Amino acid sequence: MRYSALSILGQALSGNRGWKPVWREPQPKPHYDVIIVGGGGHGLSTAYYLAKEFGIKNIAVLEKGYIGSGNVGRNTTIVRSNYLLEGNIPFYEFSLKLWEGLEADLNYNAMVSQRGVMMLAHSDGQRDAFARRGNAMRMHGVDAELLDREDLQKMMPYLNYDHARFPIKAGLLQKRGGTARHDAVAWGYARGADSHGVDIIQHCEVTAIRRDEKGGVTGVETSKGFIGCNKLALATAGHSSETARMADLRLPIETHVLQAFVSEGIKPVIDNVIVYGGGHFYISQSDKGGLVFGADIDYYSSYAQRGNLAIVESTMEEGVSLIPGLSRLRVLRSWGGVMDMSMDGSPIIDRTPIENLYLNAGWCYGGFKATPASGFCFAHLIAKNEPHHVARALRLDRFERGYAVDEAGKGPQPNIH
Amino acid sequence: MTSSRIANVGLVDHSRVVKFSFDGRTYKGFEGDTLASALLANDQMLMGRSFKYHRPRGPVTAGPSEPNALVTIGKDARTEPNTRATVAELYSGLVARSQNAWPSLNFDIGSINGALSPMLGAGFYYKTFMWPAAFWEKVYEPVIRRAAGLGKAVMEADPDRYEKSWAHCDLLVVGSGPAGLMAALTAGRAGLRVILAEQDFRLGGSLLSETAMIGGVSAPDFAAATIAELADMPNVTIMPRTTVFGWYDDMVFGAVEKVQKHLAVPSADKPVERLWRIAAGRAILASGAEERxxxxxxxxxxxxxxxxxxxxxxxxxxxxxxxxxxxxxxxxxxxxxxxxxxxxxxxxxxxxxxxxxxxxxxxxxxxxxxxxxxxxxxxxxxxxxxxxxxxxxxxxxxxxxxxxxxGWSPIVHLMCQRGARPVWSDEAQAFLVPDVGPLFAAAGSAAGHATVSECLRDGAVKAHAAVEAVGRLVGHVNTPEVEGEYDPSFxxxxxxxxxxSKAFVDFQNDVHVDDLALATREGFGHVEHAKRYTTSGMATDQGKLGNVNAVALLAGMRGVSPAEVGTTTYRPFYTPVSFGALAGTARAEQSRPIRTSPLHGWAKKNGATFLESGLWYRSAYFVQGEEKTWRESVDREVLNVRQNAGLCDVSTLGKIEIFGRDAAEFLNRVYSNAFLKLPVGKARYGLMLREDGIVFDDGTTSRLSENHYVLTTTTAYAAEVMAHLEFASQTFWPDLDVCFVSTSDQWAQMSLAGPKSRAILQKLVEDDLSDASFPFLAAREVQLKGGLIARLFRISFSGELAYELAVPAGYGEAVADAIMEAGRGEGICAYGVEALDVLRIEKGHVTHSELDGRTTADDVGLSKMMSKNKPDFIGKRLSTRYGLTAADRLQMVGLKPVELDKPLKAGAALLREGVEPSMTAGQGFVSSACFSPHVGQWIGLAMLKSGRERIGEKILVWDAVRSSEFLAEVCAPVFVDPENLNLHV
Amino acid sequence: MASLITCPHCGRRPKEEFSIRGDAVPERPEAAASEEAWHAYVYLRENPRGAIREYWHHVAGCRRWLVVERDNLTHEVFAVTDAREAATGDAA
Missing domain, CATH: 3.50.50.60 (FAD/NAD(P)-binding domain)
Structure with missing residues (x-):
């Protein structure tokens, strides 16, 4: 059923009785060409692009909970491509371009809102680092503007410009960056994939990976029985190590919890996404009025979707330091997402040493914005057995070869990326 | 009048009138009122408008779960939107305004949305506003955003104070109703350290509105007597106005106390709110039940x-x-x-x-x-x-x-914040608390009990268990008789x-039954999907009132039991908590420590302009005379150092003292270059790698005696290097006899650089400083005239004859003053980190601008620092990987713009001349740049692909974000004294 | 865990006094070990869901590195040991 203002009007006049399920609830078939493990944003977008762009029709997405129950529904909804490194910019820019066409492509309003992403610099060195990043972006044709303090004061008068430790010196603005309605991304991809014949099977947990005598993958054992496949694709960020272990694979990943927060709804005061360079704080305001924000991970390994008070407090400290006017507003809810923190802070989209097994993992803080490109590039890899050209740097063997994509320059310690 | 006050009824003080205003009109209430009760007493039932349809709303509760009666309280910078009138304690001078209504609460244009509601069903926005694409940001979204939110924030700095505190107890009791009071009394009498936390400003919970008689007295009197007894116990702390909002690991509870929120103008001597981190041995949840x-x-x-x-x-x-x-x-x-x-x-x-x-x-x-x-x-x-x-x-x-x-739902929130899900009971027709282990128990109606007598008894029973568990004897606690109970069954x-007409489930967000039905029909029947699709339970009350109804309705629509539907996830905060309380004192300049150097006073009186550098304030440059721009000052300082001498504060460098028989061996393993044979009395430049072969930090290390070294780090990496050394020592090589202490703050360190530095220093130092007796890289203790023992290092960042002198921090300023005085005849000047940076760029010394966590030693021309002979050092094994040794890596070079007046800036990109900019065409970037008064033009250090082969090449400096591009010549990264003659004079 | 941690030297202390490095299971190989062994040590992690060993540094306390044995799903702490003791079996 095509969505439009007209369809809404038509339904309104007939008591909204005609709306159909957005996706089917099929029983699993005995065998698929491709099985994707993980019904989150990346898994669903992979299925969608595999079916739509690469002509593969016999696809299943297996989700142990409900679709969108992982990080696609537990993030701060930021989309951007303001990266520094050659291995990252083309990939995230490809993703941003897909975001820009997403609603038209999916016929689903994921509310991609290009409100601008502003990264603040608080020292001359940080300003120069942002200039370097901005130039790298511009070289690739990505929009970037380096704004001075006066420009920023006009845009965001409520910031603390003269903070004793972190005065605001400059800002790197990507106007095309912004936010999207996170849940709707999962639902839109699910609806799109379903309409191309993909079987989305919820509450179907993969319990083992079956391999033939040569080691190649032939299917998965699940809570709904054995399902065979030609190719198995893992898109279970947060739990990648656990799923990969079923195929005896160790990954360059540790699992950590990142908390995020939303305030009570208030009338719009913050127009764009703001990223604080004096800490890790980032904030935007949703179309419902809630301030959506976050900062550091909890630093210890965790598979629990909840964090602790110390990080809650440090997040608010950074928030109030940057935006003093937050002080009397109230935080409504905190939540935690478990994430694959990789060894260089960058993701992995690659084949594995195991025949027929494909891996999409290691998204660290940044998986949401990558959702479209991650799916597209993973689909490309699965369909053609070769990486999409924008994802060539995101290989699994890059650590062995000495080609880490280390955006933060922190080295092989996952929790500081 | 329809709703009205009844004379002399209730616990409010009818003799104490409190004046307040709502939407500009003045009203009278009584002490003990909430804003909601006072408004109702004045027949003001209409208190708010709902979010989506702007429907007129009055309070539906008398407590913290209120979805409707949200108002904005306070004025100016004390404005607080979305305050629940049902828990806002009335005070004299309280100013409240209605919100989310225009032009007024009584007549709200937005209520037209109600008429359009058939088109505004659950998730309608996902299905439209897509055409034309450009209209989303320009037309649709601005209209939607205008409707966003409820109250208005003023976004001004908060004038009030906040603070945080820890509290410790054997037993935390959350809630002071019948169960909570009996629990606290039982544990208190047994001698346990008890904290009794109550979100209300008045203790007693449901007893305050109870008409049954308890132990022969009225329920409020029973509560008052019990509270009085508790208040007399030194081991019991009663915390009214304190909401326990979160249960975290290790029985740590987050709570927020409203200290002065009930005052129009709070005292500056106290915080307005206080965040408590309560570390409890055990806890009892006596949070009551919510009527549905x-x-x-x-x-x-x-x-x-x-x-x-x-x-x-x-x-x-x-x-x-x-x-x-x-x-x-x-x-x-x-x-x-x-x-x-x-x-x-x-x-x-x-x-x-x-x-x-x-x-x-x-x-x-x-x-x-x-x-x-x-x-x-x-x-x-x-x-x-x-x-x-x-x-x-x-x-x-x-x-x-x-x-x-x-019917009733136990308030199970806190117990479900750590992953356990509430359990559906067919018998109770409610979700009950899960079993979360012995340390945290629910009591009273939170545990599913319905009558007052059951709640009293259960509070005592649960506390009894807690007392026994800590090995105490339970004192005698009588559960009093209750008369006049009613039958609570339903x-x-x-x-x-x-x-x-619409039957609402979530009042604030205007989610009604048809929305849930639509969600179910469209496949969003999972409770989490339904919540996210319809926004049921996502308002400021987080579904406290509506969620259980929503679950049961979904169950009915799906034809399953509520047990199968389950609940959405319970997460902090139980009720919303202010940013201010959670931030506490850590705001503005208190958010991070301010570190000033021991030479801060010296720099200040010499006219320094300071620069924030990490946590430090460092002297950036020293304005003299008529100098109008920082460049004039920096140029003068640089030239003066190269011609005469200058004194710079380098106290912020990390300093680590290393002791032990195996200190040499240890250093040899943590540095990439050799350290075993460093003689006593000598300094050596050292490079540390990470285990992945990338440069970690650099600095000099000096051997002061056989088993005593002092290692310096860069300012930024002082803490990281210390942690790194401790890790290596304690986990890799615990057998090595070595120990460290950070002395970064104990020493004032100053760099005296320039051709006349020896002459100046000699005036102050007893020891002979001639090149023969104190040559380049000498490092040892010297005696200053007057007797002070100092450490002197002949090392140079500028490339000139230079010394670093370290004295105990307290002597710093006096010694710096003495050096300035001694150098006056030689033309000494104070110089700051800006000039220091120019001097090191001219000399081609690297900082973390070059060592950005992605560079190898070879990238910055320091391959000779990678020992070939040592069997092992940190980073050795993985430094030879293909990608780290590839020929096309970025290598450090010098840059000089072809035209002398072109300003080179760090962060500019490099491109081949005549090539279209693209990612693949990128050749590198400018890592450091400055105007060099010595060279007479802007110069820089750059990381350039295969750079060392490209000396002499012209390359395009492309700085699109600062709208500049020009050609520069690639040169060796040394602009002064390439033969190092100046170092050895 | 993670709210309060019992340092074997300092007692029960709040989380914010510690900095956390990560998995404490991999052991630094001999210098001459294979490149695969070094790659595995530096980059590969078991990362199980459940019981783990993790390095914590008591930065704002005794400055000892500790091995914290805990469950990363329930956040229950089983044991906290000084790293030297964990490495050598001797008390620090």
């Missing part, structure tokens, strides 16, 4: 509230919510409320009981409609009538308020059939 609204057509009109709220306004605040109140109930609660109202002379329009029969007594003369239901209501800003239906027959009954009861009623 009934879901029927038109159930949201102002005047419709829970029976419990009606009763609380009556018994605690002495406010009748109407003159003629109807009751709609599925159990005993409605009868109890009717009885209390009737006893206070309030007319009962009728009791509509959904059940066919019950043993409950209606007040004398009150009509009971059994098997009855309400299918619609009427009234604008206030309820004026209800359409009842019994066996298909309608009847309109006039009334101005309705008390509804849909028959489930999740949806009242036949609704003729």
């Amino acid at each position: 609204p009934l879901v029927f057509g038109g159930n949201d009109r102002p005047g419709i509230m829970t029976a419990d709220a009606t009763r609380t306004y009556l018994n605690r605040y002495g406010v009748a919510t109407g003159r003629k109140v109807a009751v709609f109930t599925n159990g005993g609660s409605g009868y109890r409320t009717a009885a209390d109202l009737s006893a206070r002379g309030v007319n009962i329009a009728a009791i509509i009981d959904s059940r066919a029969a019950s043993a409950d007594f209606a007040p004398y003369g009150v009509r009971v409609i059994r098997s009855g239901s309400i299918v619609d209501t009427k009234g604008g800003k206030r309820l004026s009538g209800i359409m009842t239906n019994r066996f298909g027959y309608d009847e309109m009954i006039d009334c101005d308020a309705l008390a509804m009861s849909g 028959a489930p009623l999740w949806y009242v059939p036949g609704a003729r």
